[in-house]
Structures are given as structure tokens and as C-alpha cells.
Amino acid sequence: xxxxxxxxxxxxxxxxxxxxxxxxxxxxxxxxxxxxxxxxxxxxxxxxxxxxxxxxxxxxxxxxxxxxxxxxxxxxxxxxxxxxxxxxxxxxxxxxxxxxxxxxxxxxxxxxxxxxxxxxxxxxxxxxxxxxxxxxxxxxxxxxxxxxxxxxxxxxxxxxxxxxxxxxxxxxxxxxxxxxxxxxxxxxxxxxxxxxxxxxxxxx
Numbered sequence: 001x002x003x004x005x006x007x008x009x010x011x012x013x014x015x016x017x018x019x020x021x022x023x024x025x026x027x028x029x030x031x032x033x034x035x036x037x038x039x040x041x042x043x044x045x046x047x048x049x050x051x052x053x054x055x056x057x058x059x060x061x062x063x064x065x066x067x068x069x070x071x072x073x074x075x076x077x078x079x080x081x082x083x084x085x086x087x088x089x090x091x092x093x094x095x096x097x098x099x100x101x102x103x104x105x106x107x108x109x110x111x112x113x114x115x116x117x118x119x120x121x122x123x124x125x126x127x128x129x130x131x132x133x134x135x136x137x138x139x140x141x142x143x144x145x146x147x148x149x150x151x152x153x154x155x156x157x158x159x160x161x162x163x164x165x166x167x168x169x170x171x172x173x174x175x176x177x178x179x180x181x182x183x184x185x186x187x188x189x190x191x192x193x194x195x196x197x198x199x200x201x202x203x204x
Contacts, residue, residue: 001026002023002024002025002026002031002080003023003024003077004021004022004023004024004077004078004079004080004082004083005021005022005024005064005067005075005076005077005078006019006020006021006075006076006078006082007019007020007021007022007067007073007074007075007076008020008073008074008076009072009073010071010072010073010074011072014038016037017035017036017037017043017054018036018037018038019035019036019195019196020033020034020035020036021033021034021035021036021078021083021086021087022034022061023083024061027060028060028061029056029057029059029060029061030056030057030061031046031047031056032044032045032046032047032056032083032087033045033046033054033056034054034086034087034089034090035052035053035054036086036192036195040188040189040192041093042086042089042090042093042094042188042191042192043090044087044090044091044094051090051094064077085103085104085105085191086191086195088191089187089188089191089192090188092184092187092188092191093184093185093188095184101179101180101181101182102177102178102179103176103177103178103182103187103190103191103194104175104176104177104178105175105176105190105191105194105195105198106168106173106174106175106176106194106198107173107174107176107194107197107198108172108173108174108197108198109139109167109172109173109174111197111198112135112139112165112174113132113136114197115176115193115194115197116131116132116135116155116163118193119155119161119163119178119190119193120155120157122157122186122189123155123157123158123159123160123161123186124157124158125155125156125157127155131153134153135151135153135165138151138153138165139151139165139167139174140167142165142166142167143166143167143169144166144167144168144169144175145169149166150164150165150166150177151164151165151166152164153165159180159181159182159186160180160181161178161179161180161182162178162179162180163176163177163178164176164177164178164179173198176194178190
């Protein structure tokens with residue numbers, strides 16, 4: 001069955017991707033991949049399509065241990081759900097229609113405030129200290145493993161969005177769901193922001 005990985009590429013080249021997602025078959029060859037850039041661009045490739053400078057590798061992928069040993073890379077083994085979310089985001093960013101109007105992901109607890117600030121600014125909502133106090137007080141009682149353990153908070157911008165948050169018991173991540181009438185550009189921006197903040201990036 002396929003395997004999935006995410007690699008942070010540490011470098012200073014503005015024209016090269018900084019996040020590399022890939023799906024690899026049992027034979028070790030890539031079957032799909034997505035490259036994310038600092039400017040938010042998302043290019044992708046599969047067995048029939050290559051967008052931008054993203055292409056499937058012509059050789060089998062090196063062992064995970066070899067990638068992890070390279071100081072230029074930080075490797076994460078991910079599941080199919082995380083890859084599919086990134087894949088859908090990349091498709092949307094290039095004008096492909098994807099029916100979902102819900103974006104899911106997670107961020108570290110220390111990045112929740114930053115995520116909500118950026119999201120609010122994109123829809124013209126003034127996220128202030130009172131908003132944050134309400135969310136900060138509610139988060140400790142949330143539990144992603146319970147159906148009623150999520151905290152829903154409205155962001156009354158254009159479009160109006162509902163953000164649901166829940167802590168992951170025994171871990172630091174906070175799971176996030178964003179629901180609303182979102183166009184492809186906004187969905188792609190949210191997906192990219194979640195990807196960056198789940199890796200501990202500091203975004204000003």
C-alpha cells in the first residue's frame with residue numbers, strides 16, 4: 001500500500017519549495033507529490049500531470065533513514081488523510097473544483113492565536129483580545145476524541161466562517177476545522193497556513 005511523507009527543506013533559495021509532500025508506491029517510486037513555496041504557491045505532479053517545476057522522480061525514493069540523516073531536511077511520516085488534504089489544496093490552487101467547503105488540519109497550541117489572526121484578516125474580520133480570551137478559556141475543556149468535545153467559534157467576515165477547535169488528548173496539537181462558503185484561493189491559503197503552523201513555523 002502507498003506510504004506518505006512530508007519533508008521540510010531548509011534553504012534560502014526563494015524559487016525552490018520549502019515543503020515537499022509525496023505518495024510512494026510499494027515499488028519505491030513516487031506516484032503523486034506536492035511542492036509548497038514560501039509565497040504560497042502549490043505545484044503538483046502525478047503519473048499524467050506535472051505543474052510548474054514539480055515532477056515525479058525517475059528513480060526509487062531513497063530510504064527514509066537516508067533522508068532523515070541529511071541536515072538540509074526534516075522528515076515526517078504522515079498518513080493518507082494529511083496527504084489528501086494537501087493534494088486537494090494544490091488542485092484547488094490551480095483552478096480545479098473540489099466540492100468540499102471544509103478545511104481540516106492542526107496547529108501547535110502556541111500557534112492557534114496566530115492562525116486565527118491570519119484567517120480573520122483574510123476575511124476582513126477584526127479578531128481582537130476579547131475573541132482570543134473566549135477561545136483561550138474554552139480550549140482546555142475541549143477533546144477531539146469526543147463528538148461534543150469541539151469548540152465552535154464564528155468569524156463574521158466576508159465570507160462568514162465557523163472555526164471548530166479541539167485539543168488532542170495527550171499531545172500538544174490543536175485540531176482545526178474551518179467551514180464556510182470559501183473560494184479556491186481562500187481554501188488554498190488556509191491549507192498552506194495550517195501546513196506551515198503545524199510544522200512550528202513562525203509567521204509574522
